[in-house]
Amino acid sequence: MRWKKALFYAAAAVFAVWTVMPIVLIAMAALTPRQELYSWPRQFIPENFSLESFRFFANSHGVLAATFRSIAVALATVLIALLVGAPAGYALARFRFRGKEAFRIGILMTRMFPTSLLAIPLAVIYLKTNIYDTIGGLALMHAALAMPFVVLVTSSLFLKVPYDLEEAAMTLGCSRIGAFVRVSLPLALPSLVAAGIYTFVLSWNEVFASAVLTVHNRTLPAHIISTLNVSPLNFKFAGGFFMIIPALIFIFLVRRYLLSMWGVAINK
Amino acid sequence: MAEVRLEKVTRRFGSVVAVDNVDLQIRDKEFMVFLGPSGCGKTTTLRSIAGLEKIDAGRIFLADQDVTDLPPGQRGIGMVFQSYALFPHMTIADNIGFGLRIKKVPASEKAGRVRKVAELLYLDNLLDRYPGQLSGGQRQRVAVARALVIEPAVLLMDEPLSNLDALLRMQMRAELKKLHHAINATTIYVTHDQVEALSLGDRIAVMRDGKIVQCDVPMEIYDKPANVFVGSFIGNPPMNFVHGEVTSQEGRLMIKGQGFTVTPDPKWSKALADRKRVILGVRPENFRVHFQEPAGETNGAQAAVEVVELLGNLKLLTIDLAGSVLKVSVEPDTAVTAGENVWLTWNEDKLCIYDSDNEWAITPERPEVVSA
Numbered sequence: 001m002r003w004k005k006a007l008f009y010a011a012a013a014v015f016a017v018w019t020v021m022p023i024v025l026i027a028m029a030a031l032t033p034r035q036e037l038y039s040w041p042r043q044f045i046p047e048n049f050s051l052e053s054f055r056f057f058a059n060s061h062g063v064l065a066a067t068f069r070s071i072a073v074a075l076a077t078v079l080i081a082l083l084v085g086a087p088a089g090y091a092l093a094r095f096r097f098r099g100k101e102a103f104r105i106g107i108l109m110t111r112m113f114p115t116s117l118l119a120i121p122l123a124v125i126y127l128k129t130n131i132y133d134t135i136g137g138l139a140l141m142h143a144a145l146a147m148p149f150v151v152l153v154t155s156s157l158f159l160k161v162p163y164d165l166e167e168a169a170m171t172l173g174c175s176r177i178g179a180f181v182r183v184s185l186p187l188a189l190p191s192l193v194a195a196g197i198y199t200f201v202l203s204w205n206e207v208f209a210s211a212v213l214t215v216h217n218r219t220l221p222a223h224i225i226s227t228l229n230v231s232p233l234n235f236k237f238a239g240g241f242f243m244i245i246p247a248l249i250f251i252f253l254v255r256r257y258l259l260s261m262w263g264v265a266i267n268k
Numbered sequence: 269m270a271e272v273r274l275e276k277v278t279r280r281f282g283s284v285v286a287v288d289n290v291d292l293q294i295r296d297k298e299f300m301v302f303l304g305p306s307g308c309g310k311t312t313t314l315r316s317i318a319g320l321e322k323i324d325a326g327r328i329f330l331a332d333q334d335v336t337d338l339p340p341g342q343r344g345i346g347m348v349f350q351s352y353a354l355f356p357h358m359t360i361a362d363n364i365g366f367g368l369r370i371k372k373v374p375a376s377e378k379a380g381r382v383r384k385v386a387e388l389l390y391l392d393n394l395l396d397r398y399p400g401q402l403s404g405g406q407r408q409r410v411a412v413a414r415a416l417v418i419e420p421a422v423l424l425m426d427e428p429l430s431n432l433d434a435l436l437r438m439q440m441r442a443e444l445k446k447l448h449h450a451i452n453a454t455t456i457y458v459t460h461d462q463v464e465a466l467s468l469g470d471r472i473a474v475m476r477d478g479k480i481v482q483c484d485v486p487m488e489i490y491d492k493p494a495n496v497f498v499g500s501f502i503g504n505p506p507m508n509f510v511h512g513e514v515t516s517q518e519g520r521l522m523i524k525g526q527g528f529t530v531t532p533d534p535k536w537s538k539a540l541a542d543r544k545r546v547i548l549g550v551r552p553e554n555f556r557v558h559f560q561e562p563a564g565e566t567n568g569a570q571a572a573v574e575v576v577e578l579l580g581n582l583k584l585l586t587i588d589l590a591g592s593v594l595k596v597s598v599e600p601d602t603a604v605t606a607g608e609n610v611w612l613t614w615n616e617d618k619l620c621i622y623d624s625d626n627e628w629a630i631t632p633e634r635p636e637v638v639s640a
């Protein structure tokens with residue numbers, strides 16, 4: 001018993017260190033003054049912290065614009081993914097229809113092919129339809145990537161709202177849609193927001209599709225990647241850390257909902 | 269005026285026929301109970317009337333209006349769900365006022381109507397709470413209040429008391445009966461509890477396999493079950509059934525079975541004339557138990573008492589009558605012990621006779637028919 005417990009905590013500690021260590025290293029490097037960063041031998045914990053690298057990173061050419069683009073793409077992604085995915089999830093939760101199980105599996109199959117495999121055909125289609133190198137086009141791609149998550153998670157959210165409640169609303173004068181808007185939506189809203197934030201982070205972090213489908217209008221990760229070879233060390237660290245912060249904050253905010261969302265999605 | 273009329277209503281789920289060609293007429297302000305075993309289609313029938321279930325065939329009329337194709341909100345019904353289905357994110361006041369808000373009733377009038385209904389159901393000091401902060405009985409009353417506040421012409425209730433403990437259920441039963449007289453709605457009430465049905469219903473529709481087997485006032489259902497199923501479903505313990513054979517002795521009609529003979533009233537003679545095998549149905553309280561051979565009675569049947577159970581207000585005897593096991597109830601102070609031999613006689617006025625093949629009641633000729 002005690003052995004098991006000790007083993008469990010040891011494993012948890014290993015995972016924690018495994019996850020946290022790179023973040024800590026990047027953070028420290030990002031907060032180290034440039035001089036010190038290049039000196040050798042370097043202290044593990046820097047002598048003095050400074051925001052010098054950050055300032056340098058933020059003022060570099062294209063970073064600010066890429067950041068705004070990233071935010072725009074992520075917001076558009078959340079919008080598209082929820083507008084399309086949440087109704088699909090609702091349908092999965094509420095209705096019985098032909099091919100429902102096939103749909104459930106099929107939606108997962110969209111993630112079966114690695115993005116690298118799809119990159120060329122996608123780029124061709126994007127060029128042909130004139131959405132290549134646009135914020136909307138990239139958001140469309142990110143929404144597609146996020147779709148299985150959004151559909152399956154929202155379907156499990158709506159499953160947790162008893163259908164009785166909507167029926168009760170209907171007997172009290174609501175239409176079908178009215179019942180959804182007044183009853184199911186408010187009840188599912190906190191979890192829907194969590195799903196939206198998670199989708200935001202997915203898009204914020206996504207680099208491959210962004211790099212393939214844009215040239216001039218790059219998102220932040222794509223911008224950092226494309227300038228990686230020519231940028232100085234402190235730029236890389238500051239950029240890396242800058243990318244991590246919003247993801248960390250958001251995921252921390254919604255961690256409680258994420259657990260319950262995945263719990264249900266996995267148990268299904 | 270809110271009559272409810274079902275005409276040949278059918279609802280199928282795949283191969284299951286949940287409601288099978290049901291015809292039913294419910295009078296204005298009547299308290300109608302749907303009673304039957306689990307899965308017999310009570311809920312589906314109720315939901316069809318509410319408009320929550322699309323029916324495959326037939327028409328439904330509420331207050332002489334064909335509502336078959338109307339959505340639930342436009343039928344003038346109020347519904348109380350078995351789960352209560354209260355909105356957890358709204359206060360009790362908002363729950364009760366929900367229907368009025370949807371119908372865009374002005375705020376001042378709304379508040380007044382909510383308060384009135386809340387008082388009627390003893391909820392007036394709970395209006396600011398949330399459903400999660402209420403007891404089961406209180407939630408049940410909120411569910412009723414929410415359905416009543418829109419002043420429905422027809423109030424539908426699906427096993428509203430089934431989630432309450434026994435004592436509370438009895439109290440709420442009386443409250444619901446009182447409420448029905450206080451409001452002006454026709455009420456349809458679904459239950460599988462026969463006591464609820466007998467105590468609440470103006471009439472009871474007993475259902476089985478999607479069909480209404482018998483629809484009548486409680487006393488008729490209890491005294492004259494339309495078939496063996498109704499007799500064995502209603503009554504606790506249920507009706508006793510024994511097989512017998514119709515014979516005629518010296519011109520007198522008799523039913524003979526294992527260890528007993530019954531002489532039915534002459535009103536039966538026509539109905540039984542051409543029959544051989546029948547089933548007799550007798551309620552436990554319609555036997556008389558004698559400790560000596562009854563004098564002047566020709567039909568005393570000898571039997572052995574197997575078990576004696578004191579149930580407080582009565583003693584329930586399990587009696588072996590030549591191989592048939594009967595449940596017989598007697599006064600609680602009757603001195604009777606297990607293993608004793610007794611004589612049974614029947615209250616022949618209350619005798620029910622059933623066809624042994626299809627188990628439906630054979631009805632005697634009514635006196636007025638004879639005199640006509």
Ligand SMILES: Nc1ncnc2c1ncn2[C@@H]1O[C@H](COP(=O)(O)OP(=O)(O)OP(=O)(O)O)[C@@H](O)[C@H]1O
Nearest residue numbers: 281284285286305306307308309310311312313460
């Ligand atoms: N949505 C549904 N899908 C498939 N079959 C259903 C559905 N609803 C009901 N049924 C079937 O229809 C029949 C009648 O069900 P219903 O719920 O009306 O019974 P009930 O009399 O209310 O029973 P209970 O006393 O258990 O509530 C059952 O055989 C049930 O399995």
Ligand SMILES: [Mg+2]
Nearest residue numbers: 310311312426
């Ligand atoms: Mg039911």
